[in-house]
Amino acid sequence: MEKSIELNRLAIGYRTKTGTRVVVSDIDADLQSGQLTALLGVNGVGKSTLMRTMAGFMKPLAGTIRLLDRPLEDYSESEVAKRIGVVLTDNCRIVGMTAGELVALGRSPYTGFWGRLQKRDRQLVTEAIERVGIGPLINRELTTLSDGERQKVVIAKALAQETPIIFLDEPTAFLDYPSKMDLLRLLYSLAHDTGRTIFLSTHDLDAILPMADHVWLLDRERPFCQGSPASLHPAFHTYFGYTDTNNQMV
Numbered sequence: 001m002e003k004s005i006e007l008n009r010l011a012i013g014y015r016t017k018t019g020t021r022v023v024v025s026d027i028d029a030d031l032q033s034g035q036l037t038a039l040l041g042v043n044g045v046g047k048s049t050l051m052r053t054m055a056g057f058m059k060p061l062a063g064t065i066r067l068l069d070r071p072l073e074d075y076s077e078s079e080v081a082k083r084i085g086v087v088l089t090d091n092c093r094i095v096g097m098t099a100g101e102l103v104a105l106g107r108s109p110y111t112g113f114w115g116r117l118q119k120r121d122r123q124l125v126t127e128a129i130e131r132v133g134i135g136p137l138i139n140r141e142l143t144t145l146s147d148g149e150r151q152k153v154v155i156a157k158a159l160a161q162e163t164p165i166i167f168l169d170e171p172t173a174f175l176d177y178p179s180k181m182d183l184l185r186l187l188y189s190l191a192h193d194t195g196r197t198i199f200l201s202t203h204d205l206d207a208i209l210p211m212a213d214h215v216w217l218l219d220r221e222r223p224f225c226q227g228s229p230a231s232l233h234p235a236f237h238t239y240f241g242y243t244d245t246n247n248q249m250v
């Protein structure tokens with residue numbers, strides 16, 4: 001296992017016309033390859049902001065981010081796209097595009113947006129489609145799919161992108177229970193069998209805690225903390241009123 005991302009004294013938030021809005025500060029943490037790390041916290045605490053900042057979509061307010069042992073700001077956008085695949089909650093609805101075409105766009109960091117797919121690109125797209133089980137959907141237009149179906153397509157696109165690191169913002173949000181568990185098993189096996197770094201945010205404690213190798217906790221009142229699910233178990237109760245018998249969610 002290696003550190004794939006390292007945060008030092010990171011502060012995240014927004015620069016607005018009236019000033020700076022700090023969402024979270026003093027984050028010291030790292031993500032390891034071969035592990036599934038879960039980012040937990042109540043609504044509005046800063047999970048998406050953190051993920052967007054770590055993916056280079058937003059600038060940190062302070063502190064540093066290192067990606068594969070180099071400062072994140074030293075990478076170009078396309079260099080980051082070859083290293084981090086990002087699945088956000090926007091749940092992509094591009095009019096006129098089929099599911100298969102969206103998955104194929106996962107290869108665009110290598111081919112350019114309009115680039116032709118080579119044999120290996122097509123093979124990776126096919127493998128991603130099979131792995132997520134969306135074969136029957138590939139000729140359907142994205143706008144005709146259910147939220148859960150579209151979510152799986154976006155995840156297949158991230159797999160086709162073949163990055164060593166994958167970020168997913170609430171990937172289980174639209175999924176029914178069997179699909180949720182299938183997806184978490186898939187992400188766990190991507191981490192453990194292929195050595196990828198998987199980093200996902202979720203409110204679904206019961207589903208994620210048995211699967212996660214590591215947990216990051218964001219809270220408005222308390223400093224950032226991280227650890228194994230077992231070591232943080234008392235904190236889940238303090239932070240979220242969670243017990244593992246009543247199916248409460250964060």
Ligand SMILES: Nc1ncnc2c1ncn2[C@@H]1O[C@H](COP(=O)(O)OP(=O)(O)OP(=O)(O)O)[C@@H](O)[C@H]1O
Nearest residue numbers: 014016021023041042043044045046047048049050
């Ligand atoms: N563009 C923006 N400008 C200013 N503040 C913002 C902006 N986007 C989000 N925020 C604020 O930043 C804080 C963190 O939001 P964020 O979306 O990161 O939370 P979250 O933990 O992902 O929430 P949820 O679980 O509801 O998705 C919130 O208070 C939100 O209102």
